[in-house]
Amino acid sequence: DAGVTQSPTHLIKTRGQQVTLRCSPKSGHDTVSWYQQALGQGPQFIFQYYEEEERQRGNFPDRFSGHQFPNYSSELNVNALLLGDSALYLCASSAASRAEKLFFGSGTQLSVL
Amino acid sequence: AQRVTQPEKLLSVFKGAPVELKCNYSYSGSPELFWYVQYSRQRLQLLLRHISRESIKGFTADLNKGETSFHLKKPFAQEEDSAMYYCALSGRNYGQNFVFGPGTRLSVLP
Numbered sequence: 001d002a003g004v005t006q007s008p009t010h011l012i013k014t015r016g017q018q019v020t021l022r023c024s025p026k027s028g029h030d031t032v033s034w035y036q037q038a039l040g041q042g043p044q045f046i047f048q049y050y051e052e053e054e055r056q057r058g059n060f061p062d063r064f065s066g067h068q069f070p071n072y073s074s075e076l077n078v079n080a081l082l083l084g085d086s087a088l089y090l091c092a093s094s095a096a097s098r099a100e101k102l103f104f105g106s107g108t109q110l111s112v113l
Numbered sequence: 114a115q116r117v118t119q120p121e122k123l124l125s126v127f128k129g130a131p132v133e134l135k136c137n138y139s140y141s142g143s144p145e146l147f148w149y150v151q152y153s154r155q156r157l158q159l160l161l162r163h164i165s166r167e168s169i170k171g172f173t174a175d176l177n178k179g180e181t182s183f184h185l186k187k188p189f190a191q192e193e194d195s196a197m198y199y200c201a202l203s204g205r206n207y208g209q210n211f212v213f214g215p216g217t218r219l220s221v222l223p
Contacts, residue, residue: 003156033210042117042199042213043157056210090157100145100164100203102211104157 001027004105006091012111013081021076021108025093031055032074033102034066035090043090049074050096078110086112115140117200117214125220126190134185134217136174136200144202146176146183149213151197160185160198170194190221 005024013019025032031050035043045058049068068074072093078085088109092102116139126132138144148160161169163176163183174185183200200214 035213040122040215042201042215043211045210045212048210058210100147100162101159102149106156 004091004093004103006089006105006108008108009106010109010111012113014113015081015083017081017112018077018079019081019110021078021089021091021110022073023076023091023093023105024073025091026103029093029095029103030072031094031096032068032072033092033094034074034076035092036060037088037090037107039087046076081112083112086110115144115202115212117202117212119198119200119214119217121217122215123218123220125222127222128192129189132187132190132194132219132221134198134200134219136183136185136214138181138183138200138202140181140202140204142204144204146174147201147203147211148172148174148183148185149199149201151199153196157199190219192221192223195219195221 003026007022033048034046037043046060047057048055052068063079065077088107090107091105094102118137146163149157150160151157172187174183176183197216197218199216201211203211
């Protein structure tokens with residue numbers, strides 16, 4: 001089991017562009033959460049997907065959207081990129097029956113120029 | 114509002130010395146508290162959670178509801194404990210999101 005996999009590992013975009021990040025959860029997990037981690041800070045919750053629906057959302061604007069597919073993989077989309085969106089984006093998966101234990105991916109480092 | 118604070122950005126101790134990583138929280142209700150750890154070049158991973166009342170790698174953490182604290186302790190630090198430590202909370206309903214603190218970098222010196 002490769003655990004949680006994220007792609008790409010690094011990405012460089014310019015202001016105003018759109019980006020899509022991808023995540024495959026750990027085998028047996030059905031819940032995917034996305035976090036933004038700015039330099040020197042802890043992860044900040046963006047949203048969580050379960051049964052292909054957004055179940056919870058953190059304090060992020062509508063420019064941040066997501067999707068979960070029937071195989072439980074997920075995408076994070078960010079539109080109209082701002083310089084402040086530069087961060088490490090982490091995906092975490094969990095099993096609905098054990099949602100308290102998050103398994104994290106290695107993250108996608110997004111740089112917005 | 115839910116909030117987790119970790120007052121120390123960096124904590125350096127010598128090998129064999131006791132270590133305490135501080136964590137305070139604010140939450141309206143009964144939260145679940147966790148410690149996550151990230152070793153060098155590894156992923157963020159769960160270290161322990163208060164409800165389990167377990168000791169992992171010699172670390173323990175006690176939830177003090179009166180002081181709203183969940184400090185992480187180890188009596189004798191080892192060099193392999195050097196890592197980034199994040200305190201986090203979640204609501205009792207595990208579907209609720211996790212709130213992470215800013216993290217404390219622990220450096221255990223030889």
